[in-house]
Amino acid sequence: MANILGNLNRASLIGGVLLLLTIAIFHGGILDINWVNALLRFAHVLVGIAWIGLLYYFNLVQIPTMPKVPAELKPGVTKYIAPEALFWFRWAALATMLIGLAIAGAPQQAYLVQALTFQPGVALIGLGMWLGIIMAANVWMFIWPAQKIALGIVDGTAEEKAAAGRKAMMFSRTNFVLSFPMLYCMVTRGVIG
Known part of the structure; x- marks a missing residue:
């Protein structure tokens, strides 16, 4: 085994x-459409768990713990663990968003435009979709570029690395805060939305 x-x-x-x-x-x-729909929904949830799980790991474990890690041990996190976690984090964010949009836009569903414009019956899932889009944009436009500097993947002075680390943390914390209403909207949309 x-x-x-x-x-x-x-x-x-x-x-x-x-x-x-x-x-x-x-x-x-x-080849049945129900099979494809089930597979897409499963993939959406699976990559979403990876994305939000890593978001929570960063905010609940790594960020609060790093100041306590002895200086000689920090390279183990910054050179090995954080870059690998950020790889899965950013690609899971993109995959979650794209698969979710594909599900909402699929012919058998076709509620993408209605949800994104907050039409009755799909406004709650629409809010969840917008929050997810904002969060994915934060990952790719702010968190990942700042982390590349903070982790030394891209050159930067000590001051630039510190500023980039703060910026990445603030956008990560923003996503952490947005994840609560986003998850609520996604999970309850079939129940009340």
């Missing part, structure tokens, strides 16, 4: 196969 699950690629492949089997069994044929 350790040979199989100890390898991330093998474990991911097994999870993917189990996912496809589950969807095929419970949602009909592979």
Whole structure:
């Protein structure tokens, strides 16, 4: 078992196969539109969990803990852990947003424009979509460019690195705050929206 699950690629492949089997069994044929819809919704939730999970990791664990880490140990985080986490963070943000927009714009759904313009019946999901779009934009336009400087991926003086670190933290904290109403809108939209 350790040979199989100890390898991330093998474990991911097994999870993917189990996912496809589950969807095929419970949602009909592979080319059925319900199957495609189920797969898109699952992908949206999966990458959304990765994105928001990393957002919470940064805000609840890494940012508050870094001042307590001894100086000689900080490069372990800034050179190895943070760049890898930021890779998954930014691509999960983009994937979450694009898949969500695809779901809302799919012919069988077709509520994208109505939601983004806050039409009755889809205003709540529309608010969630706008918050998600703003948060994804923050990741790509502010957090990632600032983190590249703060982590030394892009050259900068000590002052520029410190300012970039503060900027990245403030936009990350903004996303943390926005994630609460965004998640509420996404989770409850079918119940009350």
